[in-house]
Amino acid sequence: MLDILIKQANIFGEVEQLDIGICHAKVSLKESDIKVNAKEIIDGKDKLVIPGFVDSHTHLEKALLDDHVSNHSGTLQEAIENFKVYFKTVDEENFYERAKKALEKAIVGGTTTLRSHISVSKELKFKAIAPLLELKKDMADYITLEVVAFATPFPDVLDKENLSRLEKALEKGATVLGGCPTLAPNHKEFIDTFFELAIANNCPLDFHVDESDEPNIQALEYLAEKTIKEGYEGKVTAGHCCSLSAVDDDTAMRVILKVKEAGITIVTLPSANLYLMGRNDCQPIRRGITRVRELLDNQVNVAYSSDNLRDPFRPFGNFDMLEEALLMAQVAQMGREIDFENILKMGTYNAAKGMGLVDYGLEVGNTANLVLLDASSAKDAIISQANKSHIIKNGKIVAKNRKTSHLIYNN
Ligand SMILES: [Zn+2]
Structure with a gap:
């Protein structure tokens, strides 16, 4: 039967x-x-x-706060700063309940696995990640939640105390390490330190990389070189990679080939990038989406994801991967029959591969x-x-x- x-x-x-x-x-x-x-x-x-859809880059602890945290400039920087202040006012129950509502949206939207970066910082400590690790257990029959211990991009990010807090988060149940090398004072030092931590704890890495319009920011190339040097192929994910679209074609191809060799999965976040990037440009305004088609054409594993859900980073979204797929098709100019099949793969098989899901x-x-x-x-x-x-x-x-x-x- x-x-x-x-x-x-x-x-x-x-x-x-x-x-x-x-x-x-x-x-x-x-x-x-x-x-x-x-x-x-x-x-x-x-x-x-x-x-089932795999939404491999989200931020549950920030979800559904668009009515509580402002972002008048619409920039990444203001959203980060305003959250820093707001998070002092909320308790663990607030994190749990909002994240649960967000997960329920994902479930009815057809997502069966979701990875969320959860901030760990000097101010927050485990206030956000502890309740979400509880939620992970409570919702396991309905959705698989994978938690990334995410180093909030503040100047003290590489302090010993902060690094040991990230390790503690791994002990508590987070399974991936993440952070924003491009927003650190020195992206090479940041990447080196996080590799050391990841290797010591035998866990994968998922970075926010080059979330910028500027062509001179290229943490992605160094990340690829470091991944190969450490033999960490297949265990590294790079989200955003916006500045890859701001460099010339030759530079982009050099980086793409290194990314391919390193087996790095690229996760593009089209909606968040369209909203946050190009804010300081006069016309023509750069749109901030990474080179999706070139990456796919060169056999890089590329996924798309929701990123934020109705918060100051992105006041849109329903955690609906089909909705993100339609936006993906339009902004990446992917309208052929084969393109739609590739997009559906990006939100399912490619994302699963990036997360290392077995029997998917x-x-x-x-x-x-x-x-x-x-x-x-x-x-x-x-x-x-x-x-x-x-x-x-x-x-x-x-x-x-x-x-x-x-x-x-x-x-
Ligand atoms: Zn993100």
Whole structure:
């Protein structure tokens, strides 16, 4: 007896319609006509089955604060400074409850795994990360939350005390180290220090890199060289990488080839970059999106992600990866059939690869984390912002959505 049987669905990446059987939290069968009883049967007609979305770069502790923290200039710097002040006023329960609401949005939006950078600083200490590590456990049946111990970009970031606090956060349950080398006084010293810490604690690294319009900021190139030198290929993620779009083509290609060799995953955050970058420009205003197509064309693993959710860094968003996909398609000028398929991969398989997720995907034996879309193809799903009819996490339906419209002719 299967737990769930999906009949005759289009499956992302497959040519023919197939049945999918789910049992004991796994994809247990994938065949043309499964003849096994199931507790629940879903008619897959007119649906596209994809693996659960992976939102690999977010900031849960800042989520849903756009009505409480201002950002009049719309710059990255003002948002950072204003949060520093506001965070003194909130308690652990506030962090937990807001993050839970944000995660609930992600779940109904079809995200089954989400990585969040959570600030650890001299002022905050563990006030944000401790409740979110609790939330990670409490929500584990509905969404996998991966927590990055994130060094807030203040001048004391490399103090011994701050570094030992980050290590403590790893002991408490964070599994990745992160920070902003470009915002540190010396990005090379920052990267070297964090590699030392990551190697000592055997954990991956996820940096905010070159979140700037300026062409002379190139922490990404040094990060790639350091990754190769330390043999850390496949364990490093670089988010943003905006200034890659501000350098000349030859420089960009030199850096892209090093990034490829280093096996670094690039996570682009189109909505946040469009909102925060170019704020000091006169026309033409730079738009701050990294070179997505060139990176993909050179076989770099590229994912897209939400980044912030309705806060001063980005007062938009629903933690809906299909919504971000549509924006991605437009700002990166990706409108061919193959582009839409690549974008869907960026929000699923590529992001999963970057996070090192095991048994991810729709193959038999993998954990059954999947989404049924009311769509015929990747292109249709993204352009129509398809309804996500069923979200399945660990083999159980955790959310259902319905979108209906009625056209009424009055004659
Ligand atoms: Zn971020």
